[in-house]
Amino acid sequence: MSWETVIGLEIHVQLDTKSKIFSGASTTYGAEQNTNTSPVDLGYPGVLPVLNKDAVMMAIKFGLAVDAEISRRSIFARKNYFYPDLPKGYQISQYELPIVHTGSLEIRLNDGSKKVVGITRAHLEEDAGKSIHDKFANETAIDLNRAGTPLLEIVSEPDIRSAEEASAYMQKIHQLVRYLKISDGNMQEGSFRCDANVSVRPSGQNELGTRTEVKNINSFRFVENAINYEVERQIDRLEDGDEVAQETRLYDPERDETRPMRSKEEANDYRYFPDPDLLPLEIDDETIEEIRKSLPELFDAKVKRYTEVLKIKENDAEEIARNMQVAEYFEAILENFNHDAQLISNWILSEVIAVLNRESIEINAFQIEPSRLASLLSRIHDNTISSTIAKDLFNQMLSSDETADEMIEKQGLEQITDEDSISQFVTEVLDEFSEQKDQYLAGKEQVLGFLVGQVMKRSKGKANPKLVNELIIRQIKR
Numbered sequence: 001m002s003w004e005t006v007i008g009l010e011i012h013v014q015l016d017t018k019s020k021i022f023s024g025a026s027t028t029y030g031a032e033q034n035t036n037t038s039p040v041d042l043g044y045p046g047v048l049p050v051l052n053k054d055a056v057m058m059a060i061k062f063g064l065a066v067d068a069e070i071s072r073r074s075i076f077a078r079k080n081y082f083y084p085d086l087p088k089g090y091q092i093s094q095y096e097l098p099i100v101h102t103g104s105l106e107i108r109l110n111d112g113s114k115k116v117v118g119i120t121r122a123h124l125e126e127d128a129g130k131s132i133h134d135k136f137a138n139e140t141a142i143d144l145n146r147a148g149t150p151l152l153e154i155v156s157e158p159d160i161r162s163a164e165e166a167s168a169y170m171q172k173i174h175q176l177v178r179y180l181k182i183s184d185g186n187m188q189e190g191s192f193r194c195d196a197n198v199s200v201r202p203s204g205q206n207e208l209g210t211r212t213e214v215k216n217i218n219s220f221r222f223v224e225n226a227i228n229y230e231v232e233r234q235i236d237r238l239e240d241g242d243e244v245a246q247e248t249r250l251y252d253p254e255r256d257e258t259r260p261m262r263s264k265e266e267a268n269d270y271r272y273f274p275d276p277d278l279l280p281l282e283i284d285d286e287t288i289e290e291i292r293k294s295l296p297e298l299f300d301a302k303v304k305r306y307t308e309v310l311k312i313k314e315n316d317a318e319e320i321a322r323n324m325q326v327a328e329y330f331e332a333i334l335e336n337f338n339h340d341a342q343l344i345s346n347w348i349l350s351e352v353i354a355v356l357n358r359e360s361i362e363i364n365a366f367q368i369e370p371s372r373l374a375s376l377l378s379r380i381h382d383n384t385i386s387s388t389i390a391k392d393l394f395n396q397m398l399s400s401d402e403t404a405d406e407m408i409e410k411q412g413l414e415q416i417t418d419e420d421s422i423s424q425f426v427t428e429v430l431d432e433f434s435e436q437k438d439q440y441l442a443g444k445e446q447v448l449g450f451l452v453g454q455v456m457k458r459s460k461g462k463a464n465p466k467l468v469n470e471l472i473i474r475q476i477k478r
Contacts, residue, residue: 001202001203001239002202002203003200003201003202003203003231003235003238004161004200004201004202004203004204004205005161005162005198005199005200005227005231006158006160006161006198006199006200006201006208006209006211007158007160007161007162007163007165007166007196007197007198007199007227008155008156008157008158008159008160008196008197009154009155009156009160009166009169009170009194009195009196009197009223010153010154010155010156010194010195010196010197011153011154011156011170011173011192011193011194012127012151012152012153012154012192012193012194012195013062013151013152013153013154013173013177013182013183013185013191013192014027014127014149014150014151014183014184014190014191014192015054015055015058015059015150015151015152015182015183016058016181016182016183016184017052017054017055017058017150018054019052020038020040020041020052020126020148020149020150021051021052021055021092021124021125021126021148021149021150021151022040022041022049022050022051022052022092022126022148023038023039023040023041023049023050023148024038025037025038025040025041025148027149027150029186029189029191031145033141033143033145034142034143034144034145035145036145037144037145037147037148038148040148041087041144041147041148042087042144042147043087043088043089048277049092049275049277049278051076051278051281052150055124055150055152056099056124056281056283057291058150058152058180058182058183059099059100059122059123059124059152060099060100060283060287060288060291061180061182061291061294061295062100062122062152062154062176062177062180062182063099063100063103063122064288064291064292064295065176065179065180065295065298066100066103066104066105066119066122066176067103067104068100068101068102068103068104068119068122069100069101069102069103070099070100070283070288071097071098071099071100071101071283072282072283072284072285073097073280073281073282073283074094074097074098074099074123074280074281074283075094075095075096075097075274075280075281076092076093076094076124076274076275076278076281077092077093077094077095077096077272077273077274077275078090078091078092078093078272078273078274078275079091079092079093079095079125079270079272080270080271080272081269081270083128083131084131084140084142085128085129085130085131085142085143085144085147086128086129086147087129087144087147091125091126091128092125092126092275092278093123093124093125093126093153094123094124094125095123095272096272097280098121098122098123098124099122099123099124099281099283100119100121100122100123101120101121101122102118102119102120102121103118103119103122104116104117104118104119105117105119105169105172105173105176106172106300107165107168107169107172108168109164109165109168110164115159115165116159117156117157117159117160117165117169118156118157118159119154119155119156119157120155120156120157121154121155122152122153122154122155123152123153123155124150124151124152125151125153126147126148126149126150126151127146127147127148127149127150127151128146128147129142129143129144129145129146129147130142130143130144130145130146146190152177152182152183154173156169158197158208162227163223163224163225163227163228163231164224166196166223166224166227167220167221167223167224170194170220170223171220174192174220175299175322175324176298176299177192178324179296179298179299179324180295180296181296181324187218187219188218190218192218193216193217193218194217194218194223195213195214195215195216195217196213196214196217196223196226196227196230197211197212197213198211198212198213198214198227198230198231198234199211199212199234199244200231200234200235200238200244209234209238209244210243210244210245210246211246212230212234212244212245212246212247212248212249212258213247213248213249214226214227214230214248214249214250214251214258215248215249215250215251215261216250217251222251222253225251225253225256226251226258229251229256229257229258230249230258233258245260245263246263247260247261247262247263248260248261248262248263249261299321299322302317302321302327303317303318303321306320306321306341310334310341310342311341311342312341312342312345313342313345316342316345316346316349317345319349320345320348320349323363325362325363325364326348326363329348329352329363329366329370330344330345330348332370332371333348333370333371333373333374333377335370335374336370336371336374336375336378337374337375337377337378337381339378339381340377340381343377343380343381344374344377347373347377347394351391351394352366352368352373355367355398367397367398367399368394368397368398372397372403372404373394373397375403375404375405376390376393376394376397376404377390378404379404379405379408383417383464384408384414385404385408385413385414385462386456386461386462386463386464386465387465388456388461388465389413389461389462390404392461393407393408393413413462414462417464417467419467419471421463422455422459422463422464422467422468422471423471423475425455425458425459425463425468426455426468426471426472426475427475428458429451429454429455429458429472430451430472430475430476432454433450433451433454436450436451437451437476440476441476441477448469448472448473451472452465452468452469452472455468455472456468
């Protein structure tokens with residue numbers, strides 16, 4: 001029997017606000033345990049939540065970016081369950097009337113094909129605290145710093161049909177929230193994680209199979225591995241004549257397997273009801289339009305502009321636009337050097353990215369400011385220096401504050417473009433390497449690179465390579 005996989009993702013995005021969603025406590029990561037808290041977060045009796053306006057604005061911004069409907073009126077509800085890291089005994093969330101609903105997002109797969117995934121809803125809620133099981137022997141510690149941190153839970157339609165599609169969708173959401181600057185998307189710190197609802201059904205069947213929910217997956221690779229394992233596990237059970245239990249499972253990356261956590265709850269198990277301490281959230285059209293006008297240029301539009309207007313190769317444009325910070329660095333260079341966007345792209349994707357990878361840093365920590373790299377590229381463009389010398393200067397810039405012009409003047413590196421001077425080097429090389437000259441005349445054109453290299457060596461890298469090529473060919477063919 002052939003089987004069809006049906007997947008829906010619930011992605012939890014920590015919103016990048018300075019304070020929590022219903023209190024003034026800080027959201028700064030890494031503080032000492034249980035210090036970023038307030039009576040509201042700790043569930044003290046008699047305290048009242050106050051909604052964080054910035055969290056609302058960020059949710060609307062996301063909704064507009066995925067062409068979703070923004071609810072003019074939405075309700076906060078209490079989701080009741082007991083767990084040690086939830087002091088109030090309930091989580092404030094949105095249930096029947098979320099702030100965002102009915103959107104969509106287009107993803108692109110490895111084979112170049114595209115697919116639209118529906119977004120059912122995106123609602124605001126508060127995060128729970130954190131249970132720490134390895135700090136004390138036979139005891140669990142509770143850190144409530146995260147309790148009350150604002151989350152946007154993004155729920156997809158069950159449109160996803162493979163682990164690859166799930167990973168692509170998760171990556172696109174991750175990229176989007178970073179583009180919108182509503183979240184840092186840091187998976188290691190728990191700012192971006194997802195739950196995967198997975199089921200299988202016989203191919204051609206309309207009725208959905210029994211689903212399991214794999215909780216708290218915090219990497220793109222893990223979401224693929226967890227789904228692939230769960231799909232195989234469910235198919236094996238069904239083909240053996242067993243049933244799939246509706247349950248919540250955890251993914252263990254060390255064993256590359258999922259294991260049961262608890263039986264899956266239904267919505268009615270949580271006894272949702274409107275939170276009596278929070279008024280309905282009402283949003284006017286003017287606010288929505290103001291936010292719409294503030295939306296940045298998103299990935300697809302940016303790639304289109306890079307390729308159609310700046311004439312950058314499509315693959316290069318996608319690589320640069322994939323990371324918002326890299327794109328901002330690229331465009332900051334472009335403000336100072338707008339003669340050759342492809343040259344900028346080449347240097348970022350080769351030299352700059354190589355340094356970032358080698359030093360394990362983000363581009364915001366890169367040592368060479370956009371204006372200094374722009375000055376270096378300008379000197380390549382106007383033939384003041386060769387690419388070889390430029391790479392040497394680039395490496396010097398990593399530990400220096402000097403500009404390219406200052407280095408060129410101090411080190412006497414200005415490129416030689418005088419034909420007479422270069423012709424002298426060419427004559428010396430052709431006299432010394434007459435065998436290679438004869439090989440070129442006999443049709444072995446690849447030796448030209450060797451001869452050019454010899455001229456560049458004699459000129460200490462200062463000769464204009466294009467002119468060197470032309471003069472060697474001219475002299476050989478006399």
